[in-house]
Amino acid sequence: MLRLENVSKAFGSLVVSNAVTLDVTPGQRHTIIGPNGAGKTTLINQIGGQLSPDRGKIFLHGREITRLSAPLRAQAGLARTFQKNTLFQALSVFENVRLGAQAAHGRTYDMFRSWRNDTRVLGLAEQAIEQMNLGRIAAQPVGKLSYGDLRQVEVAVALATSPTVLLLDEPTSGLSPSETARMIDVLHALPREISILMIEHDMEVVFSIADHITVLYYGEVIASGAPRAVADDPRVQEVYLGAPQ
Amino acid sequence: MTTATFFTKWPAARGFAFVAVLLPFVVLSPLALLSGYGLDVITEIMIFAIVAVSLNLILGYGGMVSFGHAAFFGLGAYATVLISTRYDVSPWLGLAGGVATATVAAVVIGAFCVRLGGVGFFMMSLAFAQLLNSGAIKWRPLTGGSDGVGGLLRPDLFGFDLADADVMYLFTAACLAGALLFMRMVIASPFGHVLVGTRESSLRMQAIGYQTRHIRLAAFALSGAIAGLSGGVYAFYNGFVSPDALSFGTSGMILLMVILGGKGSLLGPVLGAGLFLSVKNVVSTHTSHWLLIVGCIFVACVMVCPEGILGFAKKLSRSGERR
Amino acid sequence: MDLFLTQLLNGLVYGVLLFLVSAGLALIFGLLGIVNLAHGSFFMLGGFVALSVTAATGSFWLAMLLAPIPVMALAGLIEVAFLRRLYARSQLDQVLLTFGLSFILTDVTETIWGKGLSSLQEPRGLREGVEILGNVFPAYRLALLAFGFICAFAIWLVLERTRAGSMVRAGVDDARTAMGIGLNVPALRTATFAIGGGLAALAGVVAGPLLGVFSGIDVEVLIPAFIVVAIGGLGSLRGALIGSLVIGFADTLGKAYIPGVSMFLIYFAMIGILLVRPHGLFGQDPSGG
Numbered sequence: 001m002l003r004l005e006n007v008s009k010a011f012g013s014l015v016v017s018n019a020v021t022l023d024v025t026p027g028q029r030h031t032i033i034g035p036n037g038a039g040k041t042t043l044i045n046q047i048g049g050q051l052s053p054d055r056g057k058i059f060l061h062g063r064e065i066t067r068l069s070a071p072l073r074a075q076a077g078l079a080r081t082f083q084k085n086t087l088f089q090a091l092s093v094f095e096n097v098r099l100g101a102q103a104a105h106g107r108t109y110d111m112f113r114s115w116r117n118d119t120r121v122l123g124l125a126e127q128a129i130e131q132m133n134l135g136r137i138a139a140q141p142v143g144k145l146s147y148g149d150l151r152q153v154e155v156a157v158a159l160a161t162s163p164t165v166l167l168l169d170e171p172t173s174g175l176s177p178s179e180t181a182r183m184i185d186v187l188h189a190l191p192r193e194i195s196i197l198m199i200e201h202d203m204e205v206v207f208s209i210a211d212h213i214t215v216l217y218y219g220e221v222i223a224s225g226a227p228r229a230v231a232d233d234p235r236v237q238e239v240y241l242g243a244p245q
Numbered sequence: 246m247t248t249a250t251f252f253t254k255w256p257a258a259r260g261f262a263f264v265a266v267l268l269p270f271v272v273l274s275p276l277a278l279l280s281g282y283g284l285d286v287i288t289e290i291m292i293f294a295i296v297a298v299s300l301n302l303i304l305g306y307g308g309m310v311s312f313g314h315a316a317f318f319g320l321g322a323y324a325t326v327l328i329s330t331r332y333d334v335s336p337w338l339g340l341a342g343g344v345a346t347a348t349v350a351a352v353v354i355g356a357f358c359v360r361l362g363g364v365g366f367f368m369m370s371l372a373f374a375q376l377l378n379s380g381a382i383k384w385r386p387l388t389g390g391s392d393g394v395g396g397l398l399r400p401d402l403f404g405f406d407l408a409d410a411d412v413m414y415l416f417t418a419a420c421l422a423g424a425l426l427f428m429r430m431v432i433a434s435p436f437g438h439v440l441v442g443t444r445e446s447s448l449r450m451q452a453i454g455y456q457t458r459h460i461r462l463a464a465f466a467l468s469g470a471i472a473g474l475s476g477g478v479y480a481f482y483n484g485f486v487s488p489d490a491l492s493f494g495t496s497g498m499i500l501l502m503v504i505l506g507g508k509g510s511l512l513g514p515v516l517g518a519g520l521f522l523s524v525k526n527v528v529s530t531h532t533s534h535w536l537l538i539v540g541c542i543f544v545a546c547v548m549v550c551p552e553g554i555l556g557f558a559k560k561l562s563r564s565g566e567r568r
Numbered sequence: 569m570d571l572f573l574t575q576l577l578n579g580l581v582y583g584v585l586l587f588l589v590s591a592g593l594a595l596i597f598g599l600l601g602i603v604n605l606a607h608g609s610f611f612m613l614g615g616f617v618a619l620s621v622t623a624a625t626g627s628f629w630l631a632m633l634l635a636p637i638p639v640m641a642l643a644g645l646i647e648v649a650f651l652r653r654l655y656a657r658s659q660l661d662q663v664l665l666t667f668g669l670s671f672i673l674t675d676v677t678e679t680i681w682g683k684g685l686s687s688l689q690e691p692r693g694l695r696e697g698v699e700i701l702g703n704v705f706p707a708y709r710l711a712l713l714a715f716g717f718i719c720a721f722a723i724w725l726v727l728e729r730t731r732a733g734s735m736v737r738a739g740v741d742d743a744r745t746a747m748g749i750g751l752n753v754p755a756l757r758t759a760t761f762a763i764g765g766g767l768a769a770l771a772g773v774v775a776g777p778l779l780g781v782f783s784g785i786d787v788e789v790l791i792p793a794f795i796v797v798a799i800g801g802l803g804s805l806r807g808a809l810i811g812s813l814v815i816g817f818a819d820t821l822g823k824a825y826i827p828g829v830s831m832f833l834i835y836f837a838m839i840g841i842l843l844v845r846p847h848g849l850f851g852q853d854p855s856g857g
Contacts, residue, residue: 048452049451049452050448050451050452069451069456070451070452071450071451071452071454071456072454072456074451074452074453075454079452079453080452082448082449082452086446086448086449086452087445087446087449088441088442088445088446088449089445089446090441090445091441091442091445095438098438099438099442099450099453100453102435102438102439103453103454103455104453104454106435108435108436108439108455109436109460109463110434110435110436111430111431111434111436111437111467112430112434113434113435114430114433114434115433115434115435115437115438116433118435157449157453158453160453161453161454310659310660310663312663357839357842357843360843360846361842361846363659364597364603364802365842365847367603367659367663368794368798368838368842369839369842371794372795372798372835372838372839372842373835373839375791375835376832376835376836379831379832379835380831380832382831383828383831383832493787493791497667500664501664504660504664534675535675536671536672536675536678537671537675537676539668539671540669540671540672540673540674540675541668541672542668543665543668543669543671544650544665544668544669544672546664546668547654547661547664547665548650548653548665551657551661
């Protein structure tokens with residue numbers, strides 16, 4: 001589905017990605033973990049197209065997307081969430097999600113009809129809202145939401161674009177235990193047609209969702225495999241015990 | 246269901262009924278009440294309302310701060326006058342040429358501007374408008390230099406002569422109404438929503454698959470076309486155009502009209518144009534300190550009601566409801 | 569050859585004048601984040617106040633010394649009364665405010681002094697020509713050139729070698745952090761706006777004998793100063809210096825040798841540079857990327 005080959009990136013002398021190779025297979029729940037400063041978000045930004053790698057290649061469905069712009073990657077089926085809030089502040093939750101659905105299934109340059117007439121887009125938006133249990137706040141402006149709700153809206157907007165690969169940048173960071181549990185449920189309920197690549201800090205979340213874990217340490221992949229195998233890996237233990245979170 | 250409950254249930258219907266009842270009065274009463282000068286003033290207000298509406302599309306909905314919108318207004322006016330007088334064709338063809346020229350210019354200039362955000366966009370739009378202003382001053386054989394170029398005679402429309410102030414007024418009102426209806430449609434369309442999305446968060450728009458530059462450019466071109474129409478009608482109205490139409494000052498005035506009335510609302514710019522030009526007409530007959538008054542309007546607008554009069558009114562009515 | 573040297577000197581002199589205006593503009597943008605559309609008005613006011621001072625005292629030198637002072641006070645007042653409340657608001661509001669202020673200042677100037685179009689007299693002793701290598705140069709322009717470079721050096725010295733200067737630089741880099749480490753950013757902003765306005769006024773005085781003093785010169789100076797700042801980079805003093813010299817030469821030599829297109833030359837320069845480097849030659853990407 002999604003494949004990275006030797007992706008490298010440096011800011012000046014600081015190497016943030018060092019020949020990262022990884023593979024997200026269809027339906028996989030692939031989680032990237034690593035201590036702070038491991039270059040996880042920078043990697044997601046390179047996959048999403050917000051940054052471009054210095055070297056290496058990125059493939060989506062077998063097609064190289066390394067030089068493709070972010071919107072074209074999104075159109076090819078890649079969706080992502082952000083850690084920092086970049087949602088449409090003045091718009092309601094529903095409108096945020098609807099813009100996501102319209103991106104994939106609507107007519108961007110249609111100026112002559114009301115957006116209310118596009119029932120397909122409306123349906124998809126409603127579906128994403130339901131998937132994330134956001135019905136109760138659908139009409140509220142995003143600028144007034146709590147942090148926990150914002151994390152859910154993030155995922156809903158991404159889902160509304162009908163992605164085949166979903167990149168999640170710490171979906172549970174800053175959530176309360178009950179919100180985290182809800183997020184885990186929601187992620188479990190997502191259909192297996194969607195492959196997920198996720199950055200996560202919370203080990204409980206990681207082990208309840210992931211079927212594959214990649215450990216990033218100072219921009220380098222030091223271990224990759226099934227959760228049990230990675231947990232038992234001596235280098236991983238060294239990194240985590242030596243530099244506890 | 247009584248009429249009253251029908252209207253409380255459907256605020257949109259209430260608005261529509263309101264407009265349907267009032268509109269004929271609004272449009273026709275100046276014809277009955279005013280003559281000559283008064284009618285001319287209202288015609289001019291409506292011409293500037295059109296260009297303000299066009300700027301509002303990119304400023305209010307698209308978040309693009311253009312300090313060069315006079316470029317498209319002026320180009321529309323120049324092209325209308327020049328095509329009509331130099332090639333001896335119908336001024337209607339001139340008007341069409343004016344709109345086309347402004348649109349093409351907006352596509353070209355927009356292609357440069359939309360690459361930049363914030364201050365860059367502002368500077369770039371200003372630079373292009375100044376470039377055109379310099380061009381109009383310098384290229385004397387074509388544009389008549391700082392004296393401008395004139396000689397346009399208002400044409401007939403279905404047998405009615407636009408040289409008649411009443412006919413010109415009605416024609417301009419029709420253009421403004423057309424522009425407003427078009428804007429209303431665009432704002433409520435999928436494209437209108439996408440445009441607001443680029444204003445709110447370009448990064449997110451790109452991440453969900455929108456090519457924000459193209460969207461901004463489309464809006465910029467549309468806005469330029471409507472500004473060109475307004476310039477063309479202005480050429481009909483004045484029969485004459487000078488580099489002033491392309492100037493720094495004119496761009497600022499159009500910007501003020503939008504802000505004064507309330508950006509990001511359909512009728513705000515119309516209100517702003519009306520208020521600004523009314524004050525101008527009243528003040529300049531009484532005092533020579535017009536610049537001082539304009540300056541104070543700018544300052545007061547920014548300091549007291551940055552959301553414009555419509556925004557201010559909305560805030561007032563909201564706090565009124567809370568009480 | 570003779571003519572070319574003269575044009576070169578004129579280009580340098582124009583560049584130096586532009587620098588005095590655009591240095592303030594660049595620093596004000598850097599520290600206050602404000603695109604100051606009233607900056608040309610400070611230039612114009614400087615010239616008019618100098619007219620009054622020379623009329624009263626007969627001394628150009630005294631005018632140079634005194635004229636920037638009321639303009640500085642006015643600029644400081646504007647910052648405290650208006651701009652201070654706008655830092656949290658959008659760039660659009662700041663632009664509109666300073667644009668409105670420029671209208672008010674024009675009207676006030678015209679009310680006090682009339683429309684002008686008088687020119688300041690060069691100081692006695694600098695009215696003759698000076699012969700260098702067989703060419704005769706106007707003494708005032710040479711003096712102006714020297715003065716301009718002294719000013720540029722002085723500004724650089726203050727910014728790089730004094731405590732106040734390093735505070736300004738810290739504020740330009742990151743106002744929030746600067747405030748966090750205890751710098752009095754509000755006072756720095758007032759001072760920067762006042763000094764920026766004073767520099768523009770000083771430029772207005774020394775430009776008086778060359779460009780004249782009249783209402784309308786504010787816009788004539790503001791636009792090229794903007795172009796300089798756009799080319800050099802918003803917030804960059806080095807950019808303002810290099811941009812000033814580039815525009816000074818391009819404009820002067822263009823007018824002399826390719827008069828048909830000279831007017832467009834500086835705009836093309838600006839558009840071209842903005843395309844390749846959206847934040848100017850020495851500007852920093854405000855998003856930090």
